[in-house]
Amino acid sequence: xxxxxxxxxxxxxxxxxxxxxxxxxxxxxxxxxxxxxxxxxxxxxxxxxxxxxxxxxxxxxxxxxxxxxxxxxxxxxxxxxxxxxxxxxxxxxxxxxxxxxxxxxxxxxxxxxxxxxxxxxxxxxxxxxxxxxxxxxxxxxxxxxxxxxxxxxxxxxxxxxxxxxxxxxxxxxxxxxxxxxxxxxxxxxxxxxxxxxxxxxxxxxxxxxxxxxxxxxxxxxxxxxxxxxxxxxxxxxxxxxxxxxxxxxxxxxxxxxxxxxxxxxxxxxxxxxxxxxxxx
Numbered sequence: 001x002x003x004x005x006x007x008x009x010x011x012x013x014x015x016x017x018x019x020x021x022x023x024x025x026x027x028x029x030x031x032x033x034x035x036x037x038x039x040x041x042x043x044x045x046x047x048x049x050x051x052x053x054x055x056x057x058x059x060x061x062x063x064x065x066x067x068x069x070x071x072x073x074x075x076x077x078x079x080x081x082x083x084x085x086x087x088x089x090x091x092x093x094x095x096x097x098x099x100x101x102x103x104x105x106x107x108x109x110x111x112x113x114x115x116x117x118x119x120x121x122x123x124x125x126x127x128x129x130x131x132x133x134x135x136x137x138x139x140x141x142x143x144x145x146x147x148x149x150x151x152x153x154x155x156x157x158x159x160x161x162x163x164x165x166x167x168x169x170x171x172x173x174x175x176x177x178x179x180x181x182x183x184x185x186x187x188x189x190x191x192x193x194x195x196x197x198x199x200x201x202x203x204x205x206x207x208x209x210x211x212x213x214x215x216x217x218x219x220x221x222x223x224x225x226x227x228x229x230x231x232x233x234x235x236x237x238x239x240x241x242x243x244x245x246x247x248x249x250x251x252x253x254x255x256x257x258x259x260x261x262x263x264x265x266x267x268x269x270x271x272x273x274x275x276x277x278x279x280x
Contacts, residue, residue, distance in 0.1 A: 005170040005258050011074035012167065016160055018085055019153035024092040026218075030149030033218050034211070034225075034232045038239075039158065040093050041210030044103040046086035050079040052111050053130065056122040057172055060179040068174050075171040078164045085157055092154075098217055103210045110202060120179060124191060127176040128199040128250075134169035134257060135246040136239065137162035141265040145237045163266050169257040193251055200247070 029035040054076050061072045094100060114125050140146050140162045147155040180188050211229060215221065233240045249255055 004256060005071070005174055006261060006263075009167070009170075009258075009263075011071055011078065011164075011171070013074060013077035013081060014160065014164065015081060016085075017088070018157035018160070019088065019092055019151075022092075022153060024096055024151050024154060026096040026098075028096070028151040028154050029147070032232075033215060033220060034229050037211045037214040037218075037229075038207075038232065039154075040090075040098065040100075040214055041103060041207050043086050043089050043093065044100045044210065045107050045206075047083050047090065048104070048107050048111060049129070050083040050086070052114075052122070053126045053172065054079050056119070056126040057175050059119045060123055060175050064175070064178050068171075068178060071168070071171050072175065075168045078168055082161055082164065085161070089154065089157055098214055100214075102213055106206050106209065110206065121195075123172070123176055123179055124195040125199055127172040127192065128196040129203075130165075130169060130172040131196070131250055131257060132199065132203060132247070133165045135243040137165035137169075138246065138262050138265065139239055139242050141166070141269045143237065143242070146239060159269050163269050166262055166266055173257050189253075196250055 025031075027033050027036045029039060057072055057075065061069055064072065090100060114122055140158060147158060150158075176192070180191075183191075208229075212221070212226075215225060215229070232238075235241065246260070249259070
């Protein structure tokens with residue numbers, strides 16, 4: 001039997017706000033410019049990226065089973081609030097002295113290209129990117145070293161976002177299964193595998209360019225800096241290395257995001273996060 005989203009799953013939009021009116025240090029993550037640039041470059045993608053995810057999934061909600069339709073609605077509410085909080089976080093990044101316009105233009109160009117294709121292509125891209133964000137979220141919550149020494153409000157925002165990414169990690173995939181239910185099984189696998197490879201390539205290239213651009217604004221460049229950036233991403237704490245097995249699982253027969261039920265991370269993270277989040 002194919003794995004599926006747990007029947008007792010609840011997708012809960014958590015309306016929280018972080019860091020309003022509080023300045024953030026330029027190197028807000030433990031005083032480390034590389035770590036800071038990694039998360040800043042990722043955050044810049046979210047406001048427009050989340051809107052793209054919402055549009056892509058909602059185009060295929062007609063005829064969806066009632067449970068999936070309700071999950072799409074909850075997914076939409078969560079993503080809207082993620083957009084709002086990353087807009088606020090990115091404002092703190094620019095207030096710290098960074099110009100993120102080049103990074104935003106790169107996001108616009110990628111999304112414009114995808115939107116020029118049929119809607120099923122946007123859904124496939126969303127499905128792949130949602131798996132990417134879910135495995136990043138899992139690793140972020142599983143290893144506290146990733147946000148050790150971070151600005152408290154910034155760290156709380158990232159953990160809150162990670163919780164909800166895990167919670168709704170099956171929605172885009174289930175919508176993809178619904179939209180392609182009449183496709184032959186091999187065609188479905190071939191398309192999703194090809195899209196994931198393209199998404200991964202673009203993610204790695206664009207985020208690397210974004211990180212290096214932000215570091216350039218710090219006056220940091222050159223081979224030693226490139227090696228330091230590689231070390232951060234792939235060695236210690238090694239976020240990109242640690243998600244490799246979960247990334248590869250996407251290509252296996254019978255894959256489903258909920259084949260690995262990691263809701264225990266949600267409960268643990270929410271216990272730690274609650275005292276830090278600001279009231280709505």
